[in-house]
Each structure stands twice: as C-alpha cells, then as structure tokens.
Amino acid sequence: MLKDVTLGQYFPGNTVTHRLDPRTKILLLILLIVAIFMAGGWVGNGLMIAVTAVCMIVSRIKPRSIFKGLKPMLFIIVFTSALNLFYTEGTPVFPGWIITWEGLERSAKMVLRIVLLITDTFLLTYTTSPIALTDGMERLLSPLKKIRVPVHEITMMISMALRFIPTLIEETDKIMSAQKARGADFETGGLVKRAKALIPILVPLFVSSFRRADELAVAMESRCYHGGEGRTRMKQLRFAPRDLWALLLGAALLAGVIVLRQFGL
Numbered sequence: 001m002l003k004d005v006t007l008g009q010y011f012p013g014n015t016v017t018h019r020l021d022p023r024t025k026i027l028l029l030i031l032l033i034v035a036i037f038m039a040g041g042w043v044g045n046g047l048m049i050a051v052t053a054v055c056m057i058v059s060r061i062k063p064r065s066i067f068k069g070l071k072p073m074l075f076i077i078v079f080t081s082a083l084n085l086f087y088t089e090g091t092p093v094f095p096g097w098i099i100t101w102e103g104l105e106r107s108a109k110m111v112l113r114i115v116l117l118i119t120d121t122f123l124l125t126y127t128t129s130p131i132a133l134t135d136g137m138e139r140l141l142s143p144l145k146k147i148r149v150p151v152h153e154i155t156m157m158i159s160m161a162l163r164f165i166p167t168l169i170e171e172t173d174k175i176m177s178a179q180k181a182r183g184a185d186f187e188t189g190g191l192v193k194r195a196k197a198l199i200p201i202l203v204p205l206f207v208s209s210f211r212r213a214d215e216l217a218v219a220m221e222s223r224c225y226h227g228g229e230g231r232t233r234m235k236q237l238r239f240a241p242r243d244l245w246a247l248l249l250g251a252a253l254l255a256g257v258i259v260l261r262q263f264g265l
C-alpha cells in the first residue's frame with residue numbers, strides 16, 4: 001500500500017506539459033479545480049473527464065500511475081460516496097429503500113469530482129520538478145512580500161515536504177518490514193489492535209524524521225543559507241507563447257463549464 005503513494009514524485013519528460021512554465025501549470029490547476037466544482041450536469045462533468053484524459057495523453061502519464069496514486073485515497077472516496085448515497089433525500093430506487101435516485105446521482109458526481117481533483121493534482125507533480133514548482137509558487141506569491149509575508153520560507157517548506165514524502169514512505173516500508181520480521185502483525189485484529197500495532201512504527205519513524213531534519217539544517221547552515229535574500233537561480237522562469245495559449249484554453253474551459261451550468265447541463 002505504501003508503495004502506491006506517488007504524491008511528490010516527478011517523472012521527467014519532454015512533452016508540452018513538461019515544458020510549460022510552472023506558474024502556468026499552477027494557474028491551470030486552479031482553473032481546473034474551479035471548473036470541476038462548477039460542473040453541475042453530466043455534460044459539464046463529461047467535458048472535465050475529456051479534458052483530464054487529454055492532459056494525461058499529452059503528458060504521457062500512464063493511467064497505471066494515476067490508479068496507484070488513487071489507491072491510498074480509496075477509503076475517502078468510498079466514505080464520501082456512502083455519505084451522499086444514504087443521506088440524500090428523494091425518490092427511492094425501490095419502495096421502502098433508503099437509497100434514492102438523487103442519492104445515486106449525487107454520489108456518482110461527488111466521486112467523480114474527487115477522482116478528477118486528485119488526478120489533476122498528480123499531473124502537476126508528475127510533470128513538474130520540486131525545484132521548478134517551488135520557484136513557480138514563489139513567483140506567484142511574490143506580491144505578498146510587500147506585506148512581510150515570508151513567501152520564500154513558505155515555498156521552501158512546501159518543496160522540502162514534497163521531496164521528503166517518497167523518502168518517508170520508503171523509510172516507513174523498511175521499518176514495517178523489520179517489525180514483521182520480528183513477528184509484528186499489522187493486518188489482523190480490530191481497529192484498536194491495529195492502531196496499537198502502529199506504535200512500534202511511529203516511534204522510530206519520528207526519530208528518523210527528526211534526525212533527517214537536523215542533518216538538513218546543518219547542511220544548509222554549512223552552505224551559508226540565509227533565506228531568499230540575494231539568492232539567484234540557475235534556470236530563470238520565462239513565459240512562452242505556449243503558456244499564453246494554455247491559460248487561454250483553461251479560461252475558455254472554465255467559461256464553457258459555467259455556461260453549461262447555467263443551462264443545467
């Protein structure tokens with residue numbers, strides 16, 4: 001299960017999506033998220049499915065990678081679906097049933113929104129390196145520096161978190177394998193028993209995380225790191241015509257979804 005967590009991973013490539021400016025991809029993700037939640041009818045949701053599929057094809061991201069990333073989110077998806085399925089009033093599917101046609105439709109749309117939201121977010125991290133993503137976020141948030149918001153420090157923490165997610169997952173998997181070799185059981189028993197079985201994992205994981213954080217702090221200090229003041233970048237971000245066209249297509253998509261919503265489609 002832990003090996004299926006692909007958040008924070010980057011798949012190098014030379015596709016159009018990979019070559020887009022990270023600021024463009026962040027803004028496109030925001031437009032897509034708004035469009036996903038604005039889509040009301042099945043026509044609008046179908047349009048969002050088609051757009052996401054096209055983005056996957058253009059990015060050359062295999063559906064298997066997306067499905068692996070969705071597997072850890074399966075509980076949230078099922079739980080959200082059940083809430084909408086059993087707690088939506090309307091016309092019963094069969095007389096006396098608590099499940100309604102409206103509940104089925106609302107549950108399906110909610111699951112679709114969650115899947116599309118996660119998929120589009122994964123497409124951003126899969127096609128953008130952590131360094132480029134950090135630089136893009138810092139550039140977009142740079143106006144906040146005028147009101148003394150520590151933009152560089154915030155983006156640096158986000159970048160470190162993304163970078164350490166695969167490392168922590170690998171570390172957790174090693175600890176679990178070591179505990180299983182000593183006879184630990186993480187798969188049987190009730191919820192309370194499984195929670196108690198995780199304690200031998202959490203303690204060494206926290207110790208390892210603090211040790212890595214301390215080593216990282218020492219390494220940054222030894223390299224005379226003093227924040228973003230006076231810092232230069234090896235690769236300068238520049239907008240290209242393809243970035244403008246991508247943003248225009250994203251804005252047109254959002255406008256189209258809003259129009260479809262007005263007509264109930």
